[in-house]
Amino acid sequence: MDFDIDDEQRNFAQHARDFFSEQAGPEHARTLLAAPGEAAPGRRVLAELGFSSLTIPEDFGGVGAELLNMALVAEQAGRQLAGPSLTTAARVAVLLADDADRLAAFSEGRLSLAVLDGPPSGSRPSMDVVGATHFLALDGDDLVIGEGRVTLGEPIDATRGLGYVELTSSEVVAQDAQARWARARQVACVILAAEGLGAADRAVEIGLEYAKTRETFGRQIGAYQAVKHRLVDDWVAVNQLRSLVWWAAWAADHAPDQLPIAASAAKAYCAGTFETACETLIHVLGGIGFTWEHDAHLYWRRAKVDRLLLGDESEHLAAVATCTLHAADAAATGELQPI
Amino acid sequence: MNFDDTPEQARLRAEVRQFLAAHHDELAHGDGAYLEEPGHERVDELRRTQAVLFDAGYMGLTWPEEYGGGGGTNAQQAVINEELHRARVAGPVGHVGLGMCGPTILRHGSEDQKQRYIRRLLRADDMWCQLFSEPGGGSDLAALRTKATRHDDGWHVQGQKVWTTLAQHCRFGILLARTNPEAARHRGLTMFVIDMEAPGVTVRPLRQMNGHHSFNEVFLDDVVIADSERLGDVDDGWRVALTTLMNERMAVGGGGGELGVRSDVLVSHANRLLPRLSEERRVLAVEALGRVLVESLAARYSGYRLQTTLEKGEHPGPESSAGKLTAVRVAHATADLGLRLLGEDAVLARSRDGDWRWASAAASTPGIALAGGTDEILRNIVGERVLGLPPDRPRTPAAATATPIAESR
Incomplete structure (x- = not known):
């Protein structure tokens, strides 16, 4: 058993950490709330650095890395509330797996894509549609691509580039695409959970820093168990979330039969963990955490939005339960080995 | 990976x-x-x-x-x-011996003690217990008052221990006692191996809320222990005890193991009972099952990460306290859902089809949250030793350790 990342992956994550702390950050997320547009660092830069083409094979202009490496980058992107989401990139890589031309165009940043949830005639709120020129959608059993009319709403977290899209043109990319669509969504859940992991980790970190310096009644507030224990619970949860994210990302490439449960487990666990970490942060900070100027609400906004994207906690908890029940039932009747 | x-x-x-x-x-x-x-x-x-x-x-x-x-x-x-x-x-x-006493003897015992005790401990020829907690000091272990005084024929021990797991079945125990009442609380303690059949040792099983007798009171009335049965140096017992406690938290849930009912048992229980529920209740039960399973997976895979660091030759650190915290939560949630799936049948200790496991598990989990470090103590350990938060003490740590036990209270 070796359930750890290696030194090369650690260095790679550090490189990503440095990059995102320079090129993104909560200050960009705050600015974006007043002046809508594409989130920092933006599609072009993510493509240039190869971050958005990490899981695209080298033959198609990508990096050819495993999903785990993308999860490590996504964690660092999440810490700085960066956008567009690597979720979209990971999903595109799966959806366009046999479309060499479009994958190459996407890898090189020539094609700006978003993936729509819901019907192409009028999508549900979908990520990263701000700045996208083309949209992938599931139309019946067909995977289609087209241009579209975008309607933006008033954002809670402007870095997610959310909007409603109605396709105005449509070309079939692949037929019989349900299974591929499902896998792409699972992979996307892993990366979204990885971004949530990074953001939640940062929220706990800010809370810990403050609890060590701020004093009330002559003591640092982190000395009080009421404060300390909330921060510890959040820290423990973040570490547990990291285990689930790593497992799910690893499973995508090495144990595809485990991916549905692992991806849903990571996504479900992330929803509560990230949200609670942000609520704790605001509470530990006190009044300052309730101000527009403090970064806390920017993480909170991300948490409130992410928990509902790509299926909410209830959907994924039910998925974990249903898959596990079926696997156990099948094992009991001798059809399959339990996972 | x-x-x-x-x-x-x-x-x-x-x-x-x-x-x-x-x-x-x-x-x-x-x-x-x-x-x-x-x-x-x-x-x-x-x-x-x-x-x-x-x-x-x-x-x-x-x-x-x-x-x-x-x-x-x-x-x-x-x-x-x-x-x-x-x-x-x-x-x-023999989990107390394997998880706590054995590692402590291996680290601090004499060659002779290792030769005499370890093989029989591993084989459960001898069962071992850990005599730490007292009526006046559990979480605050350094407040313990059981005394060991040096005489020509060895150490004479006087006092009382409590919450001693399976002591009624044990041949030996490791005992933490105060050997220097004048020293600071943490500094006047010494660890011994005690023969549970020695004159003066009285074991009285306690009946717990689950009806079981896992815990015991142990009365020590002028029990004589040879100096050769000391573990570590005189007055250095706190350091020895820390070895035990670190191993305890690793043994109790740190490695991602399950503390209560196995999750696969819950899954087959659910597979059997879900069809009996109404559509509305089934939706709720499936979501609740998902929540338990996700918590359980998170604990299991975090255990794998800890196991990986152990396989690389590192010792269990304060991080393993986090594992016990989550294992307790999973055990509680598992027992609770097992009961709720039984519906009204769960108002009795044994359901109509004879299933007693969930009521038993539910009545056992409160104890798991106390044994081996309460949830609160474990959170303090993680908060202070892993995350660097300031200690939660009415006095400064220096003052606390400087106060001799004889003067406190």
Whole structure:
């Protein structure tokens, strides 16, 4: 058993950490709330650095890395509330797996894509549609691509580039695409959970820093168990979330039969963990955490939005339960080995 | 990252699996920990199980060969543990010896003590207990008042211990006692090996809220312990105890193991009962099951990460306290959902079809949250020693350790 990342992956994550702390950050997320547009660092830069083409094979202009490496980058992107989401990139890589031309165009940043949830005639709120020129959608059993009319709403977290899209043109990319669509969504859940992991980790970190310096009644507030224990619970949860994210990302490439449960487990666990970490942060900070100027609400906004994207906690908890029940039932009747 | 066995591990796994199947009838099996009353018959069965496993070379694999261990690796022990779990073999009855007393003796004991005790401990020929908590000091262990005074014939021990797990079945224990009342609280303690059959030792089982008798009171009335049975230096018992406690938190849930009913038992329980529920209730029950399973997976895979660091040769650190916190939560949620799935039938300790496991588990989990460090103590440890938050003490740590126990209270 070796359930750890290696030194090369650690260095790679550090490189990503440095990059995102320079090129993104909560200050960009705050600015974006007043002046809508594409989130920092933006599609072009993510493509240039190869971050958005990490899981695209080298033959198609990508990096050819495993999903785990993308999860490590996504964690660092999440810490700085960066956008567009690597979720979209990971999903595109799966959806366009046999479309060499479009994958190459996407890898090189020539094609700006978003993936729509819901019907192409009028999508549900979908990520990263701000700045996208083309949209992938599931139309019946067909995977289609087209241009579209975008309607933006008033954002809670402007870095997610959310909007409603109605396709105005449509070309079939692949037929019989349900299974591929499902896998792409699972992979996307892993990366979204990885971004949530990074953001939640940062929220706990800010809370810990403050609890060590701020004093009330002559003591640092982190000395009080009421404060300390909330921060510890959040820290423990973040570490547990990291285990689930790593497992799910690893499973995508090495144990595809485990991916549905692992991806849903990571996504479900992330929803509560990230949200609670942000609520704790605001509470530990006190009044300052309730101000527009403090970064806390920017993480909170991300948490409130992410928990509902790509299926909410209830959907994924039910998925974990249903898959596990079926696997156990099948094992009991001798059809399959339990996972 | 790699979950695959090496060829050598795969061979070991196949061998263990075959052994456990071939010796099925000699081994005790179960649905999880703390479900059954540890009476003499059950304990004897569990001791035989541990002996069979020891004789096969599956207990104490990482312990030194010269004392009866296997001289193997953590990775090998992990393979064996997975197979034991898979085959539903009941956890080792000598878990206090294996998890706490044994490692403490290996680290701080004399050559003679290691020679005499370790092999028999691994085989459950002797059961071991840990005499730490007292009526006046559990979480605040350094407040303990049991005294050991030096005489010509050895140390004379006077005092009382409590919450001593399975003491009624134990031949030996490790005992933390105060040897210098004038020293600061943490500095006047010494650790000993105590013979539980020695004159002056009285063990009185306590009846718990689950009806079981796992815990005991132990009265120590002028018990004589030879100086050669000391573990570590005089007045250095706090440091010795920290070895025990670190290992305890690792043993109790740190490695991602399950503390209560096994999650696969909950899943088959749910598979059986879900069809009986109305559509509305089924939706709720499935979501609740998902929540327990996700918590359980998170704990399991975090345990794998800790196991990986152990396999790389690092010692369990304060991080392992986090594992116990989550294992307790999973145990509680598992028991609770098992009960709720039974519906109204769960108002009785045994359901109509005779299922007593969930009521028993529910009545056992409150104790799990206390034993081996309460949830609050563990959170303090993680907060202060891992995250660097300031200590939660009415006095500064320096003042606390400087106050001799004789002057406090």
